[in-house]
Amino acid sequence: MATSFAAAIRDGLATALAADDDVICFGLGTDDPKGVFGTTLDLHKQFGPDRVFDMPTSEAAMTGFAIGAALNGMRPVLTHQRLDFALLSLDQLVNNAAKWRFMFGGKRGVPITIRMIIGRGWGQGPTHSQSLQSWFAHIPGLKVVMPTTAEDAKTLLLGAIFDDDPVIFLEHRWLHNMKGEVPAGDVREPLGKARVVRSGDAVTIVAMSYMTVEALHAVDHLAAQGIACDLIDLRSIRPLDWPTVITSVQKTGRLLALDSGHLTGGVAGEIVARIATDHFASLKSAPQRLAAPDVPEATSPALTKNYHVRAEHIADAVGRMLGRDVETASLVAQRTFPHDVPGTWFSGPF
Amino acid sequence: MNPETSRRLLFDMLRIRSVEETIAARYGEQKMRCPTHLSVGQEAVAAAAGAALRPTDLAVSGHRAHAHYLAKGGRLKAMIAEIYGKVTGCARGKGGSMHLVDESVGFMGSTAIVGGTVPVGVGLSYPMKLNNTGQISCVFLGDAVPETGVFFESVNFAVVKQLPVLFLCENNGYSVYSPLSVRQPPGRKLYELVAGFGLETHHGDGNDARAVYAALSEGVAAIRGGEGPRFYEFETYRWREHCGPMYDNDLGYRSVAEYEAWKLRDPVLALQRALITEAIVTDADVADMQAEIDAEIEEAFAFAESSPFPPPEDAFTDVYASAAG
Numbered sequence: 103m104a105t106s107f108a109a110a111i112r113d114g115l116a117t118a119l120a121a122d123d124d125v126i127c128f129g130l131g132t133d134d135p136k137g138v139f140g141t142t143l144d145l146h147k148q149f150g151p152d153r154v155f156d157m158p159t160s161e162a163a164m165t166g167f168a169i170g171a172a173l174n175g176m177r178p179v180l181t182h183q184r185l186d187f188a189l190l191s192l193d194q195l196v197n198n199a200a201k202w203r204f205m206f207g208g209k210r211g212v213p214i215t216i217r218m219i220i221g222r223g224w225g226q227g228p229t230h231s232q233s234l235q236s237w238f239a240h241i242p243g244l245k246v247v248m249p250t251t252a253e254d255a256k257t258l259l260l261g262a263i264f265d266d267d268p269v270i271f272l273e274h275r276w277l278h279n280m281k282g283e284v285p286a287g288d289v290r291e292p293l294g295k296a297r298v299v300r301s302g303d304a305v306t307i308v309a310m311s312y313m314t315v316e317a318l319h320a321v322d323h324l325a326a327q328g329i330a331c332d333l334i335d336l337r338s339i340r341p342l343d344w345p346t347v348i349t350s351v352q353k354t355g356r357l358l359a360l361d362s363g364h365l366t367g368g369v370a371g372e373i374v375a376r377i378a379t380d381h382f383a384s385l386k387s388a389p390q391r392l393a394a395p396d397v398p399e400a401t402s403p404a405l406t407k408n409y410h411v412r413a414e415h416i417a418d419a420v421g422r423m424l425g426r427d428v429e430t431a432s433l434v435a436q437r438t439f440p441h442d443v444p445g446t447w448f449s450g451p452f
Numbered sequence: 453m454n455p456e457t458s459r460r461l462l463f464d465m466l467r468i469r470s471v472e473e474t475i476a477a478r479y480g481e482q483k484m485r486c487p488t489h490l491s492v493g494q495e496a497v498a499a500a501a502g503a504a505l506r507p508t509d510l511a512v513s514g515h516r517a518h519a520h521y522l523a524k525g526g527r528l529k530a531m532i533a534e535i536y537g538k539v540t541g542c543a544r545g546k547g548g549s550m551h552l553v554d555e556s557v558g559f560m561g562s563t564a565i566v567g568g569t570v571p572v573g574v575g576l577s578y579p580m581k582l583n584n585t586g587q588i589s590c591v592f593l594g595d596a597v598p599e600t601g602v603f604f605e606s607v608n609f610a611v612v613k614q615l616p617v618l619f620l621c622e623n624n625g626y627s628v629y630s631p632l633s634v635r636q637p638p639g640r641k642l643y644e645l646v647a648g649f650g651l652e653t654h655h656g657d658g659n660d661a662r663a664v665y666a667a668l669s670e671g672v673a674a675i676r677g678g679e680g681p682r683f684y685e686f687e688t689y690r691w692r693e694h695c696g697p698m699y700d701n702d703l704g705y706r707s708v709a710e711y712e713a714w715k716l717r718d719p720v721l722a723l724q725r726a727l728i729t730e731a732i733v734t735d736a737d738v739a740d741m742q743a744e745i746d747a748e749i750e751e752a753f754a755f756a757e758s759s760p761f762p763p764p765e766d767a768f769t770d771v772y773a774s775a776a777g
């Protein structure tokens with residue numbers, strides 16, 4: 103039975119709460135009637151208000167609280183309805199959570215999971231749409247996970263919760279309604295493994311989160327034109343599965359790194375840099391990257407039309423790398439709903 | 453209160469109510485494509501603040517700012533166009549409903565991160581104090597804001613420096629669907645809590661526009677007179693859903709009885725009835741006001757609809773002062 107990404111998150115949380123009494127789950131609206139887009143719906147009824155609870159709009163304090171609870175034996179999961187709200191807690195995340203193990207000589211770690219939801223389109227605008235995985239991945243001590251499929255949403259969330267380090271778990275709002283098969287039970291996936299989603303020898307495409315969905319459209323479209331690409335869904339940004347990326351580049355000789363974040367200082371740039379510096383000899387052409395431009399996302403739908411990297415841009419880039427003309431008009435024509443929504447199911451307001 | 457001010461309060465409240473209700477009615481057309489937080493039911497505090505402040509005073513606000521913007525004198529056309537994402541919007545389509553601005557009337561900006569503009573409002577007041585400009589800075593905030601660290605850090609500094617800041621809290625009892633009871637201990641009064649920082653704080657009925665105006669007028673004069681910052685908390689109620697155009701009582705996070713009780717205390721109707729009873733306005737006056745407002749709203753929506761979208765290249769402008777970066 104196909105399950106939505108949002109339901110898979112809820113399934114993962116319920117599984118963790120059932121598996122271990124030390125798991126607690128909180129955040130603004132966790133126990134409200136909408137349950138964070140359904141991802142925490144009614145968990146408080148099943149597991150009680152001591153373990154699943156709402157919180158004040160005190161992101162910094164509640165992050166430090168999670169750290170303290172974790173140091174004293176718990177496995178807290180803190181949820182933010184937008185990544186942007188979590189920015190208030192950066193000091194706690196960076197100076198305490200990330201460094202605790204290191205600065206006290208390995209005495210204790212901080213097994214917390216911080217869920218952050220990334221918004222996009224439909225007027226989410228400059229403060230509700232930031233895709234800042236590179237910020238977190240930059241910090242030694244933090245792990246950063248970005249699932250794409252419903253299955254990974256559950257298995258990686260369980261992996262994150264039972265990981266002994268602080269994990270930033272980034273969910274893209276445009277994935278919440280995507281459906282897929284999700285395994286039952288306590289299915290923990292260790293962090294740090296990428297997945298090869300499509301195999302081919304033309305170009306290695308590295309993607310993450312919702313960017314993988316756009317890449318899939320592009321790769322399948324290209325396949326019909328006789329261009330077979332490797333598509334790697336990173337799933338974990340830190341640790342990053344370098345062996346999988348390197349093996350693929352050694353096969354294809356071409357790298358296209360995608361990023362839902364901004365170009366400058368982004369994850370795609372890191373991948374290009376690593377491959378170019380350490381595996382230059384494997385490359386048949388200059389590595390390329392596609393990312394969000396170095397400007398905030400505007401609110402007006404007129405200003406987001408060309409903002410995000412979409413399947414046609416990816417297909418185009420692959421064509422350029424191969425020196426071949428590729429057809430993308432039919433790809434664009436398939437899109438039957440406005441550019442600023444993930445599907446017909448979304449009509450706002452949040 | 454002079455009849456002139458009473459009439460102004462009524463007019464502003466009717467205008468805010470009608471604007472918000474029109475947005476709600478037309479939101480389903482999918483042309484306003486951004487999260488929109490309406491303040492139907494909360495018109496009194498905004499209108500009273502608008503009347504108590506001068507156009508030269510500065511103000512900042514948060515995600516639910518339509519009423520604050522309008523009461524401070526912000527241009528309706530530019531606001532509706534902004535919600536439509538048009539280039540004629542107050543932020544040229546960059547910001548949308550949650551990021552309103554009209555510097556010509558001292559509305560310096562509203563932003564969408566809870567508590568985000570509180571220290572900004574304190575900062576706005578510093579040059580006022582140093583240069584003895586006689587202005588004050590008004591920080592509109594909701595009841596979730598005194599849960600943020602930055603609120604207390606900001607209040608503290610405003611007190612340390614005795615800055616001319618009006619912290620104006622509309623307490624509607626909820627943060628999204630979270631009642632105050634899960635965010636503050638039982639019996640806590642925000643105005644008492646904040647008083648611990650060493651500034652005068654006040655508390656009142658946020659649905660009684662004239663009472664709010666009277667309290668704020670006194671406060672604004674004191675702040676302007678150099679007595680330092682003050683915190684005002686007014687209790688009020690949001691009728692419609694937290695974000696979006698609908699009603700959300702079906703969700704069960706608040707009781708219908710509570711909602712009905714607050715609806716009976718409709719601040720707009722209350723003032724209208726009182727002013728008619730006191731013969732300050734007549735039914736005909738109200739009808740005239742409403743007609744004027746309706747015409748303005750119709751014109752504003754027509755303006756927004758017929759305005760162009762920003763050109764695509766606008767997506768890449770305004771990041772730095774000059775093109776390089």
Ligand SMILES: Cc1ncc(C[n+]2csc(CCOP(=O)(O)OP(=O)(O)O)c2C)c(N)n1
Binds near residue numbers: 190
């Ligand atoms: C730092 C931060 N955390 C969470 C949110 C999500 N959020 C948006 S509005 C809101 C409620 C704020 O409540 P209140 O201040 O009482 O204002 P009201 O919506 O009731 O007018 C919250 C929590 C946010 N915008 N910023």
